[in-house]
Amino acid sequence: xxxxxxxxxxxxxxxxxxxxxxxxxxxxxxxxxxxxxxxxxxxxxxxxxxxxxxxxxxxxxxxxxxxxxxxxxxxxxxxxxxxxxxxxxxxxxxxxxxxxxxxxxxxxxxxxxxxx
Amino acid sequence: xxxxxxxxxxxxxxxxxxxxxxxxxxxxxxxxxxxxxxxxxxxxxxxxxxxxxxxxxxxxxxxxxxxxxxxxxxxxxxxxxxxxxxxxxxxxxxxxxxxxxxxxxxxxxxxxxxx
Numbered sequence: 001x002x003x004x005x006x007x008x009x010x011x012x013x014x015x016x017x018x019x020x021x022x023x024x025x026x027x028x029x030x031x032x033x034x035x036x037x038x039x040x041x042x043x044x045x046x047x048x049x050x051x052x053x054x055x056x057x058x059x060x061x062x063x064x065x066x067x068x069x070x071x072x073x074x075x076x077x078x079x080x081x082x083x084x085x086x087x088x089x090x091x092x093x094x095x096x097x098x099x100x101x102x103x104x105x106x107x108x109x110x111x112x113x114x115x116x
Numbered sequence: 117x118x119x120x121x122x123x124x125x126x127x128x129x130x131x132x133x134x135x136x137x138x139x140x141x142x143x144x145x146x147x148x149x150x151x152x153x154x155x156x157x158x159x160x161x162x163x164x165x166x167x168x169x170x171x172x173x174x175x176x177x178x179x180x181x182x183x184x185x186x187x188x189x190x191x192x193x194x195x196x197x198x199x200x201x202x203x204x205x206x207x208x209x210x211x212x213x214x215x216x217x218x219x220x221x222x223x224x225x226x227x228x229x230x231x
Contacts, residue, residue, distance in 0.1 A: 041223065042120075042223045043207070043219070059218070094217055107160050
């Protein structure tokens with residue numbers, strides 16, 4: 001399995017709390033992504049990053065924010081969690097051009113978030 | 117905008133049988149990549165197979181092969197000699213060749229291999 005990690009794996013939290021979902025990879029990949037996946041449904045891109053200090057919004061609008069201060073770390077933050085944020089959040093990364101697995105995305109195990 | 121459609125929400129076959137999962141997509145791009153990803157229960161999503169649109173030859177990875185029909189915008193996945201470990205959600209995905217490497221996913225097909 002790929003060396004990409006997400007913590008926590010499961011999180012149950014009350015409305016209004018600030019939360020940060022952690023994602024880290026040890027492969028030196030420059031591109032990283034956050035996807036939102038409702039149970040049994042497709043993944044939707046909510047944020048991506050080309051590298052340090054680069055972040056872009058994805059195709060699905062999200063109230064979350066991200067930062068990329070270090071290559072290996074791409075945390076996602078919700079300032080005030082709401083029940084509508086209940087979902088699974090998947091982090092992914094991909095290697096730079098010139099590698100055999102260029103354009104392949106390696107996924108983390110996901111964080112299942114429940115907001116009460 | 118690109119769209120990916122998987123018309124089979126669920127499929128179920130017996131072990132050792134062959135199964136084909138369907139995928140169609142819509143794009144105005146001429147160069148792109150197509151993928152099949154597998155998401156086993158409670159495990160990480162992994163790449164099954166990849167196809168470059170400029171290649172006419174269908175990709176093959178061991179028991180997994182694709183039928184890529186560019187004109188029809190169709191990209192089906194065939195699993196031969198299915199195994200219990202093939203039980204998973206399968207997602208078809210599209211990526212433009214130029215610009216950001218963003219994946220657009222289909223709705224997924226839940227495949228169950230029965231003993």
